[in-house]
Amino acid sequence: MSRILQEIESKIGSIRAVSPTRVHVGVVQEVGDGVAQIDGLSRVVLNEMLEFPRGEVGLALNLEETSIGAIILGDYTSVREGDEVRCTGKLLQIPVGLALLGRVVNALGVPIDGKGPISTEESYPLERNAPSIIQRQPVTQSLQTGIISIDAMIPIGRGQRQLIIGDRSTGKTTIALDTILNQAVINRTGTNDPNFRPVYSVYVAIGQKNASIARVISILESRDALRYTVVVCATASESATVQYIAPFAGMSMGEWFMEHGRDALVVFDDLSKHAVAYRQISLLLKRPSGREAYPGDIFYLHSRLLERSARLNAEAGNGSLTALPIIETQAGDVSSYIPTNVISITDGQIYLETELFYQGIRPAVSVGLSVSRVGSAAQAKVMKQVAGRIRGDLAQFRELAAFAQFGSDLDAKTRLQLSRGQRIVELFKQRQHSLLSLPHQVILLWGVKNGFLDALAVDQIHEYDAKLIEFMNSRKSTLVEKISETQQVIDDELEKELKYALEEFAKLFP
Amino acid sequence: MKLKKTGRILSRKLFLLCLGRGKGKVAEDCVFAVVDALLEKKPRQYLQILRELLRRIRSALANSQARVQSAMPLSARERSLVRKRLMSFYNKDLEVWFENSAEVLGGLRIQIGSEVWDGTILSHLRHVSSFLLDA
Numbered sequence: 133m134s135r136i137l138q139e140i141e142s143k144i145g146s147i148r149a150v151s152p153t154r155v156h157v158g159v160v161q162e163v164g165d166g167v168a169q170i171d172g173l174s175r176v177v178l179n180e181m182l183e184f185p186r187g188e189v190g191l192a193l194n195l196e197e198t199s200i201g202a203i204i205l206g207d208y209t210s211v212r213e214g215d216e217v218r219c220t221g222k223l224l225q226i227p228v229g230l231a232l233l234g235r236v237v238n239a240l241g242v243p244i245d246g247k248g249p250i251s252t253e254e255s256y257p258l259e260r261n262a263p264s265i266i267q268r269q270p271v272t273q274s275l276q277t278g279i280i281s282i283d284a285m286i287p288i289g290r291g292q293r294q295l296i297i298g299d300r301s302t303g304k305t306t307i308a309l310d311t312i313l314n315q316a317v318i319n320r321t322g323t324n325d326p327n328f329r330p331v332y333s334v335y336v337a338i339g340q341k342n343a344s345i346a347r348v349i350s351i352l353e354s355r356d357a358l359r360y361t362v363v364v365c366a367t368a369s370e371s372a373t374v375q376y377i378a379p380f381a382g383m384s385m386g387e388w389f390m391e392h393g394r395d396a397l398v399v400f401d402d403l404s405k406h407a408v409a410y411r412q413i414s415l416l417l418k419r420p421s422g423r424e425a426y427p428g429d430i431f432y433l434h435s436r437l438l439e440r441s442a443r444l445n446a447e448a449g450n451g452s453l454t455a456l457p458i459i460e461t462q463a464g465d466v467s468s469y470i471p472t473n474v475i476s477i478t479d480g481q482i483y484l485e486t487e488l489f490y491q492g493i494r495p496a497v498s499v500g501l502s503v504s505r506v507g508s509a510a511q512a513k514v515m516k517q518v519a520g521r522i523r524g525d526l527a528q529f530r531e532l533a534a535f536a537q538f539g540s541d542l543d544a545k546t547r548l549q550l551s552r553g554q555r556i557v558e559l560f561k562q563r564q565h566s567l568l569s570l571p572h573q574v575i576l577l578w579g580v581k582n583g584f585l586d587a588l589a590v591d592q593i594h595e596y597d598a599k600l601i602e603f604m605n606s607r608k609s610t611l612v613e614k615i616s617e618t619q620q621v622i623d624d625e626l627e628k629e630l631k632y633a634l635e636e637f638a639k640l641f642p
Numbered sequence: 643m644k645l646k647k648t649g650r651i652l653s654r655k656l657f658l659l660c661l662g663r664g665k666g667k668v669a670e671d672c673v674f675a676v677v678d679a680l681l682e683k684k685p686r687q688y689l690q691i692l693r694e695l696l697r698r699i700r701s702a703l704a705n706s707q708a709r710v711q712s713a714m715p716l717s718a719r720e721r722s723l724v725r726k727r728l729m730s731f732y733n734k735d736l737e738v739w740f741e742n743s744a745e746v747l748g749g750l751r752i753q754i755g756s757e758v759w760d761g762t763i764l765s766h767l768r769h770v771s772s773f774l775l776d777a
Contacts, residue, residue, distance in 0.1 A: 152750070153769075155760060156757055157753070171697070172756035198698060418644065
């Protein structure tokens with residue numbers, strides 16, 4: 133009996149009284165436009181979450197000698213001078229995981245699509261270190277965009293950072309959206325293959341109109357691509373602070389897929405508006421301004437964001453995170469501050485020209501100014517074989533076309549080059565959201581390369597493409613499947629089959 | 643008008659003069675001498691410098707003062723116990739102020755500079771309510 137009593141007494145003794153909590157507090161000195169100056173908070177750390185009295189969340193960005201500068205996420209109008217602010221000891225985190233797929237969330241990961249709460253088990257901090265050199269491997273796997281001109285000339289690899297740059301209304305969002313749609317198409321077709329690696333997409337809308345975002349979501353929904361996509365929204369009507377954190381939130385969501393051995397694609401639409409939001413915050417925080425009033429660390433802001441996209445090696449899980457940042461130029465000026473910064477950070481750019489767009493060449497990809505530094509390493513062998521010389525041919529055509537304007541007396545070789553170039557340009561015209569699979573692209577490019585389009589009039593090319601694809605799908609489906617499955621170089625046997633098929637189609641085509 | 647870098651440096655130097663000779667505590671006579679000298683010489687941005695100096699002194703004073711809040715007035719024995727514990731914990735001379743605040747419901751809330759020890763019933767109730775709301 134005494135033993136029982138002793139045990140109970142020892143248990144009572146082990147129960148600790150509720151200890152007082154130790155917190156660090158500060159007082160709001162001034163607040164405006166989502167930025168607050170706070171006195172006190174002597175132990176706060178950079179990027180620590182702060183708690184305001186009415187539940188608002190802040191982020192400590194400026195640590196000064198006697199005060200700190202913080203940004204307020206969400207509604208800042210209820211924060212008053214003299215309010216007590218508390219340190220939380222936590223970094224800002226957002227939910228990540230598969231449960232986010234098919235959902236539309238704000239920059240804090242809170243669902244805004246009315247489909248109920250998202251149950252995720254994990255959350256990642258907004259700011260994380262980029263994967264180290266040891267964890268990475270070279271980019272060698274292709275990420276098909278479904279746009280023939282890009283897949284043939286400016287291939288994108290899994291883990292690459294490819295910038296989409298151009299003036300307003302030149303089709304930047306369309307290219308990014310088509311890439312997401314194409315991943316959905318590929319994901320649907322590959323579900324039966326156990327070795328298939330789907331690509332999940334994260335679309336981050338920064339400083340855009342609500343109507344534009346609604347249009348993007350409706351396109352994704354109508355084409356059944358939303359279930360492979362997460363949409364992160366920081367609209368133009370939201371504060372600059374929310375717009376500033378949105379791409380970091382999108383990147384963290386993408387990183388979860390990469391670190392779990394999956395492939396992901398993140399689109400930042402667009403980083404020019406992100407730079408503007410960061411400039412606004414920096415000026416309100418009274419940070420010294422530099423060129424075009426941007427703060428000195430604007431390059432570091434974008435480089436630390438984009439550096440997080442990578443292709444990991446087998447030991448690190450073999451996942452990848454591809455980034456497609458978008459930059460809007462003013463009057464085609466690629467040499468201004470933010471475009472040059474992001475061009476130098478990324479592994480290549482797709483430059484869209486207004487002039488080409490209004491000439492009807494859509495997507496308006498400028499062959500001369502667009503480049504992929506990963507290049508053909510990220511192309512399927514079969515595509516490399518058929519598209520290897522296309523870029524050179526097209527560049528030569530542009531040069532000859534300018535030269536040919538001065539005289540009509542041209543030799544046969546030049547005339548052939550000109551006519552071939554015109555047909556390539558026509559072939560590369562593609563309607564928005566009408567995507568081409570890899571085997572179809574290969575067949576069309578093989579046809580151009582081997583002169584099957586030379587006999588056609590330029591205005592017949594579009595009809596020829598559509599009918600050839602229809603013909604191949606209906607009558608030569610085994611050949612299409614063979615190209616799709618192997619993705620290796622076209623050998624003599626396959627070449628014979630292709631030649632026979634295209635000759636057969638030429639007899640049918642009017 | 644924003645205080646310039648030179649003004650900030652000057653206010654920092656003046657603040658160090660206000661600390662006097664011992665233990666990093668603000669010396670009253672030094673503060674008056676510094677403020678008088680500043681008002682007499684009126685250097686550029688002297689008003690902003692004075693404001694910055696005031697802020698630093700306020701912050702330094704807050705770090706050497708402990709504000710103890712309780713729902714009911716503490717007895718003399720309790721007060722001396724709290725004073726003794728605080729001084730031994732922080733290992734420095736602290737000016738301890740006792741206040742009564744019915745809002746805290748029970749327990750003690752002690753603030754030294756920006757550091758707060760909150761053992762009040764109010765804070766525990768807040769903690770419980772946030773826990774229940776999250777669950």
